[in-house]
Amino acid sequence: MKTNLDLEPCLRQHSSHGVIRVVKLDELGVHSRTTYRRCQPGGPWTYLLPGIVLLSNSRPTARQRIEAALLHARGAGLLTGFEAARRFGLRNVPTGNEVHLLVPADCQFRSPGFVLIERTTHVPQRRDVGGVPTAPPARAILDGVRRLRDRDAVTALLIEARQSGLCSLAELSAELQTGSRRGTALPRAVLKSLADDLRSVAEAHAGKLWRRAGLPPPSRNPVLLHADGRYIATPDLWWDEVALAWEIDSFEHHFRRHDYAATLERNARYAGAGVILVQTVPSRLKRAPDAVINDLRAAYDIARTRPRPPLQTRRPPLV
Template identity: 50%
Template sequence: MLAAPDRPEVVRAAELEAIGLPRRTISRRCLPGGPWQSLLPGIVLLSNGKPSDEHRGRAALLHGRTGAVLTGTYALRRHGLERVPEEEIVHVLIPASRDIADVGFVHVERTTRLPRPHPKGDLLIAPVTRAVVDTARRLTDEDEVQSMMAEAVQRRFCTAEMLADELDQGRTAGTAMPRRALAPLLAGARSVAEADAWHLWRRSGLPPGRWNAPIYDAHGNHIATPDFWCDEIALAWEIDSYRYHASLEGHRATLARNARYAAAGIVVLQTLPSRLRAEPGKVAVELRAAFRAAQARPRPNVVLKEAA
């Protein structure tokens, strides 16, 4: 038996021929209703059930031949990232000297910079940094790119600086939009909403500040880690989503945080993420008003510590 019934394998038709199966027998078994199926030209799944993601990844690697590495959204899902665009295509990298074309669900990219793969079972997967950039270069929605990059950074798969380095080292085609999306993350933003806030603050004409840096009182007690902090006047700006703060636990955490801000004498402005795009002018007015209020009182004795 070529494969256990409970674990079908993906193989080349040439391998089946090499162990004595005639080509016509292989073709017949891959006909509709047969026990096998053809995943790609010359590549057979020894089962007639729906191919799994692992089957498709294995088929893509076989199509790319020796040295091929899976990248893009397929690789990111295998690494465990969640904010990844839905895509049926399996993106595979191959050596630049090899001439292999796209076929079926496989997108083939020739490269002189094959990454050192991370094995996931019997699949060879590109590192997260490379897979994020390879995905970003093919997307057209900046929010999708920012969300994907933010998750990779926030969950410590990589740093924003590592993504910037990967963009610098690779091909320039398709990198203009990923570079724009990455700019707020390099400044410390961690989400699409915070990226929107970063752009709005820059347009406001107010002094620069820090994103996601912890604040402590005079006794060394942690007060909060505001989304944005203007240290010059001790002003905190929180981008508070309804989804999180409407829960009982989230509501309690928000009230406790605001109480610590008040006790420390910190002026805090809270903004819903949706307003950053729907009402940017009004939010900018509120920002300037909060800035003037913070500026008008003596700066409290609180200390900024740069995020690690």
């Protein structure tokens, strides 16, 4: 007769990443009393969800939590929200262990433990991401941000989704129109700002400051060229009437060795083209907003007192 130890390899073969149903264990010869005993504190197994066991006493991985949630939904669930966004490769995702699943509206599953079950009449076409049934990127991302109240967090994730090529503004906007309207006010406002080619959370804060400074509206991220068509730069914000550029240069993205050299070369091109440049690190936008406003006003006053250099701009293509 096989012992429980002898059964371990067989049990793992019938599990999903070490996650298995209690009823399946019973079918394989492990009585529920034995399962209960092995899941006690100090035992070799762990109860993850009602009727679902991890064949280990270690902390479950993200994939094991996902497998447990899918078993709970009995094959009817699609992974969505932030865990799906991580599996699509996004980094600006809020931390947490929640596994968010979409299920058809007629399903009656509850949301136990770390699982959030959302019933929907608009079940999207599934994507297979590393063996996990997953909602399409736009749906998954918006299902996550609908539950956020932090504008910066929403902005950072939507910008990353767009810039990574994972989904376009059009796809995100279309999903907002067809999906649930609950919690969509903030994502709608952020998407409206992204239509102006906003590229970072810092640029959003910068926009508030130039308004307070009383300056004319700048353009965002135009391609700046010499009169003969040679490339100069793509400033974060640009006042074309006076040839004033404002760059929001973070230490993370501009002061590594390679990026620092590129920033110096960019600044030299600005100087050679006669452009007045204001550089601000993102932390200063919040830490010293009045000082930043004074910098902008002073630079604008200087820029408008000298003849505008012969430059041209063109808009980059929107994605």
